[in-house]
Amino acid sequence: MLPLLDVRHLEVAFFTKDGVVKAVNGISYTLDYGDTLALVGESGCGKTVSVLAMLRLLPVPPAKIMGGQVLLEGHDLLRLKLDQMHTVRGSQIAIVFQDPMTSLNPVMPVGDQIAEAMQVNLRLGRKEALEQTEVLLQRVGLPNAANQLKSYPHQFSGGMRQRVMIAMAISCKPKLLIADESTTALDVTIQAQIVDLVKELQQELGMTMIWITHNLGLVARLAKRVIVMYAGYIIEMGLTKQIFANPIHPYTIGLLNSVPGIELTVDQDLQYIEGAPPDMIKLPPGCPFSPRCLYRSERCLTERPELVELTTSVAAACWNIDRVHNR
Amino acid sequence: MTQELASLQVSPVERVKYRGFWTGAWRRFRRNVLAMYGLVFVGFIIVVALFVPVLAPYPYDKIDLAHGLEEMSKEHLLGTDQLGRDMLSRIMFAARPMLLVGFVTQVAALLIGLPLGIIAGYKGGVFDWVVTRFIDFFSALPWYLIVLYLVMVLKPSLQNLILALIITSWVNQCRIVRGLTMSVREQDYIEATRALGLPTWQILTSHILPQVAPLALWGFAVGIPTAVFAEAGLSFLGLGVRPPQPSWGQMLGESGQWWIYKPHMFVFPGLMITLSVLAFQGLADGLRASIDVNVNV
Numbered sequence: 001m002l003p004l005l006d007v008r009h010l011e012v013a014f015f016t017k018d019g020v021v022k023a024v025n026g027i028s029y030t031l032d033y034g035d036t037l038a039l040v041g042e043s044g045c046g047k048t049v050s051v052l053a054m055l056r057l058l059p060v061p062p063a064k065i066m067g068g069q070v071l072l073e074g075h076d077l078l079r080l081k082l083d084q085m086h087t088v089r090g091s092q093i094a095i096v097f098q099d100p101m102t103s104l105n106p107v108m109p110v111g112d113q114i115a116e117a118m119q120v121n122l123r124l125g126r127k128e129a130l131e132q133t134e135v136l137l138q139r140v141g142l143p144n145a146a147n148q149l150k151s152y153p154h155q156f157s158g159g160m161r162q163r164v165m166i167a168m169a170i171s172c173k174p175k176l177l178i179a180d181e182s183t184t185a186l187d188v189t190i191q192a193q194i195v196d197l198v199k200e201l202q203q204e205l206g207m208t209m210i211w212i213t214h215n216l217g218l219v220a221r222l223a224k225r226v227i228v229m230y231a232g233y234i235i236e237m238g239l240t241k242q243i244f245a246n247p248i249h250p251y252t253i254g255l256l257n258s259v260p261g262i263e264l265t266v267d268q269d270l271q272y273i274e275g276a277p278p279d280m281i282k283l284p285p286g287c288p289f290s291p292r293c294l295y296r297s298e299r300c301l302t303e304r305p306e307l308v309e310l311t312t313s314v315a316a317a318c319w320n321i322d323r324v325h326n327r
Numbered sequence: 328m329t330q331e332l333a334s335l336q337v338s339p340v341e342r343v344k345y346r347g348f349w350t351g352a353w354r355r356f357r358r359n360v361l362a363m364y365g366l367v368f369v370g371f372i373i374v375v376a377l378f379v380p381v382l383a384p385y386p387y388d389k390i391d392l393a394h395g396l397e398e399m400s401k402e403h404l405l406g407t408d409q410l411g412r413d414m415l416s417r418i419m420f421a422a423r424p425m426l427l428v429g430f431v432t433q434v435a436a437l438l439i440g441l442p443l444g445i446i447a448g449y450k451g452g453v454f455d456w457v458v459t460r461f462i463d464f465f466s467a468l469p470w471y472l473i474v475l476y477l478v479m480v481l482k483p484s485l486q487n488l489i490l491a492l493i494i495t496s497w498v499n500q501c502r503i504v505r506g507l508t509m510s511v512r513e514q515d516y517i518e519a520t521r522a523l524g525l526p527t528w529q530i531l532t533s534h535i536l537p538q539v540a541p542l543a544l545w546g547f548a549v550g551i552p553t554a555v556f557a558e559a560g561l562s563f564l565g566l567g568v569r570p571p572q573p574s575w576g577q578m579l580g581e582s583g584q585w586w587i588y589k590p591h592m593f594v595f596p597g598l599m600i601t602l603s604v605l606a607f608q609g610l611a612d613g614l615r616a617s618i619d620v621n622v623n624v
Contacts, residue, residue: 055522057518057521057522083526083527085524086524086525086526087524088524089521089522089523089524090522090523090524090525091524094522094523095519095522097515097518097519097522099515102514102515102516103515103516103518103519104516104519105516105520105534106516107348107537107538108533108534108537116520116525116529116533117520117523117524117525120524120525120526120529121523121524165519168519168523169523172523172524
């Protein structure tokens, strides 16, 4: 069966006056119906950009999609005319954005904001759309939903707004829901509630999901598969269980080690990866992680490793896998 | 001491009900004396202009040479001009071209400037570049000169005066709308609506337009006194309202020869110009202060 989403060699660059920022450098992955995928990596590694490029939401210029294909049920989104993208956005792929404080129109009642999308995408009448909105708001756990339709975003807390954002995203029954760091701006207890809510909704509506996140705890709990990105490259991907149990790439190892454990005492230092991510304008010629890598060899500095399938469920891009694992 | 403390006691906070943006704006507007003066005076002028055929004691063009240049009297409350025409009637009739110029030019400027400004500000690119060059061109030249030349080239008349003022005044409207649109465009929630699949026209009308509408309304309001003043000036120079139709500026111009002996001929039209420009200006300032959320206290 055709996968729901098939991303092939997606390449995105930003043309700035300082030079060309190579934000996404030929990433490929597939996503089956009903699957849950997590995209992880440091800030600026291209997670969000790759997703926004898929939906053609990047401002062109300065951004430019340099190549690749994004096949949604076999249709290449990158070849679609820009004025046809609105048939995909919302009704096929929807995003829940990171910051619920700024992602709602402050001068429009929330009911109208949610109903508007349904009026456009599902061609519902205004009354019908508002009725649906009420059902949705109830479903996402907003107390007293009927009376909240006329409320403005500033009358809601962050968690409530994120619930509104979720209601908005699922309103047009998308096949693919992307959560772009949707829990980052919330406090920990609310985070758990929101995550559980989205998980429930995913099951209920049979949605496929991509979680973009820094939160590795979340990944372990949610995603069946995980993609680790670094400097616009996929450096490791595979089943979450396997990667968490046995990370292959030195960067993934570093990333997992830097999660503070509960057994950490006050006088122990936090683990971190030395150095900073590379300048995306002047990427190192070899492996992008080589300047920070503890295991680098001559070859790492000159030749970039390709993503190699190690088992059926894990792939990594590293020249020195043997050395890394025979410590 | 205890008394002082007692007087400091804060009364229990009443729950203020939010009645919507425009209700709040009206509450702020009402407290502004100059704005309220403007509203009353403009309302008064509009009523006069609407019912002037009934209200005016004489037709504006009834010549009576035997009673030329008369001072104020019972028959002619504000006296007569050099042709014996009743000044009061002429002043009342002159409210019509004044309002016509003020409102027609600004409505047209809004209809041209608002959509152009929103589209240019949101879309950017070549369209924005072209619109911006137009704005630059008209902003670089003194608008009064452009109007003067245009009216002279097109033949002086009220229609051509209105046309010339439209050509120069849409630019202001367009500039302020474009600027605000560009800042609203960058808000996260606009991207969120795009991600939700709303087509561009829907984003423009339901998300951008309500944000720029108050400012456009203010642009409309400040444009009026400028246009009114321009009409008076050009009519004074004989380039606006054509005789025998009266206009305050034109009456002021005609009084030139006699003003030293017959002050009533320039005092009243001059007063009307001053009062109405002031009224429109007060209205506009009051509007800005009441709809600008940044000065809302």
